[in-house]
Amino acid sequence: xxxxxxxxxxxxxxxxxxxxxxxxxxxxxxxxxxxxxxxxxxxxxxxxxxxxxxxxxxxxxxxxxxxxxxxxxxxxxxxxxxxxxxxxxxxxxxxxxxxxxxxxxxxxxxxxxxxxxxxxxxxxxxxxxxxxxxxxxxxxxxxxxxxxxxxxxxxxxxxxxxxxxxxxxxxxxxxxxxxxxxxxxxxxxxxxxxxxxxxxxxxxxxxxxxxxxxxxxxxxxxxxxxxxxxxxxxxxxxxxxxxxxxxxxxxxxxxxxxxxxxxxxxxxxxxxxxxxxxxxxxxxxxxxxxxxxxxxxxxxxxxxxxxxxxxxxxxxxxxxxxxxxxxxxxxxxxxxxxxxxxxxxxxxxxxxxxxxxxxxxxxxxxxxxxxxxxxxxxxxxxxxxxxxxxxxxxxxxxxxxxxxxxxx
Numbered sequence: 001x002x003x004x005x006x007x008x009x010x011x012x013x014x015x016x017x018x019x020x021x022x023x024x025x026x027x028x029x030x031x032x033x034x035x036x037x038x039x040x041x042x043x044x045x046x047x048x049x050x051x052x053x054x055x056x057x058x059x060x061x062x063x064x065x066x067x068x069x070x071x072x073x074x075x076x077x078x079x080x081x082x083x084x085x086x087x088x089x090x091x092x093x094x095x096x097x098x099x100x101x102x103x104x105x106x107x108x109x110x111x112x113x114x115x116x117x118x119x120x121x122x123x124x125x126x127x128x129x130x131x132x133x134x135x136x137x138x139x140x141x142x143x144x145x146x147x148x149x150x151x152x153x154x155x156x157x158x159x160x161x162x163x164x165x166x167x168x169x170x171x172x173x174x175x176x177x178x179x180x181x182x183x184x185x186x187x188x189x190x191x192x193x194x195x196x197x198x199x200x201x202x203x204x205x206x207x208x209x210x211x212x213x214x215x216x217x218x219x220x221x222x223x224x225x226x227x228x229x230x231x232x233x234x235x236x237x238x239x240x241x242x243x244x245x246x247x248x249x250x251x252x253x254x255x256x257x258x259x260x261x262x263x264x265x266x267x268x269x270x271x272x273x274x275x276x277x278x279x280x281x282x283x284x285x286x287x288x289x290x291x292x293x294x295x296x297x298x299x300x301x302x303x304x305x306x307x308x309x310x311x312x313x314x315x316x317x318x319x320x321x322x323x324x325x326x327x328x329x330x331x332x333x334x335x336x337x338x339x340x341x342x343x344x345x346x347x348x349x350x351x352x353x354x355x356x357x358x359x360x361x362x363x364x365x366x367x368x369x370x371x372x373x374x375x376x377x378x379x380x381x382x383x384x385x386x387x388x389x390x391x392x393x394x395x396x397x398x399x400x401x402x403x404x405x406x407x408x
Contacts, residue, residue, distance in 0.1 A: 033117035078152035275362035282355035
């Protein structure tokens with residue numbers, strides 16, 4: 001049982017005014033939201049805000065909840081609701097059958113909110129780390145229009161598609177990053193442990209080493225002697241990068257712009273962002289949300305500041321009466337294929353259908369690109385490995401190739 005519940009009583013945060021218009025706020029314990037309001041009215045307060053007190057999650061057994069589990073939850077909830085099972089009972093069934101204690105606690109908290117008169121959207125809003133603003137808006141629209149069940153089905157499909165896309169992108173990027181990290185580790189080991197052995201051996205010859213070898217020996221000596229400076233520089237650069245990325249919008253814009261211009265990786269990012277943009281806008285359009293409001297929500301899910309600013313610019317153009325296709329063309333970020341599909345959708349009144357087709361097409365493109373990414377990026381990786389590890393090996397054996405000159 002939640003620590004906020006005592007014999008089926010719940011704690012509510014409230015704020016209001018008394019008969020003298022003096023502002024009061026506090027916590028009241030009652031069996032339901034309605035009874036809490038009645039009790040406060042009897043005490044002479046005009047309530048302006050009242051809500052179930054937020055419950056801390058995972059106070060006993062902390063277990064992380066990943067995005068895949070949230071996607072599965074939406075599919076389970078939509079299936080149960082479409083089968084005619086009431087919302088509270090559906091939440092209980094999913095929670096009891098879940099293997100993750102964290103999900104059990106989360107669903108229990110949501111269920112308690114519903115039991116005391118809250119809405120599903122209000123409850124989701126209390127957990128923004130699991131339910132983003134876009135999903136909460138969709139749920140609220142579905143509850144207000146009385147179409148929660150079909151809308152949950154669309155949200156489930158949207159989350160599943162988004163999750164699959166994110167997994168493919170992460171999988172595609174893990175391989176080159178892993179190879180580069182291993183290459184840096186091997187290079188460091190060679191500089192610290194192997195190069196000094198060759199240096200001692202060549203010193204006995206009493207001759208000058210080739211310039212390239214001398215550079216590597218000097219680098220090895222610096223790494224061994226001033227390793228703490230190197231670590232300090234790495235930590236400082238890492239912190240500076242983290243701080244700038246978190247606080248400095250121009251830096252984020254510049255970084256995202258650079259990423260979009262990278263060979264292969266930039267193409268993958270472009271296609272994945274367009275797929276995510278189209279899928280999200282299609283879902284919002286199907287829910288009946290106006291295009292201007294939908295673009296505001298879509299901007300935040302692009303995951304790239306260049307596209308974020310572009311979508312906000314599109315929103316301003318659409319708000320002033322321009323067509324979406326024209327606003328999209330002005331950004332110069334969307335291919336002509338996408339623009340033509342949008343134009344057809346606007347002309348025929350089937351924008352959500354065209355957006356879905358665009359999303360399907362670009363998700364398939366991302367699939368093909370991620371499947372072939374290894375072969376596409378392999379030449380770049382080989383060059384980097386050759387420069388790092390191959391360069392060290394050549395530098396160490398170069399004196400042996402010139403042994404006659406060194407000994408002489």
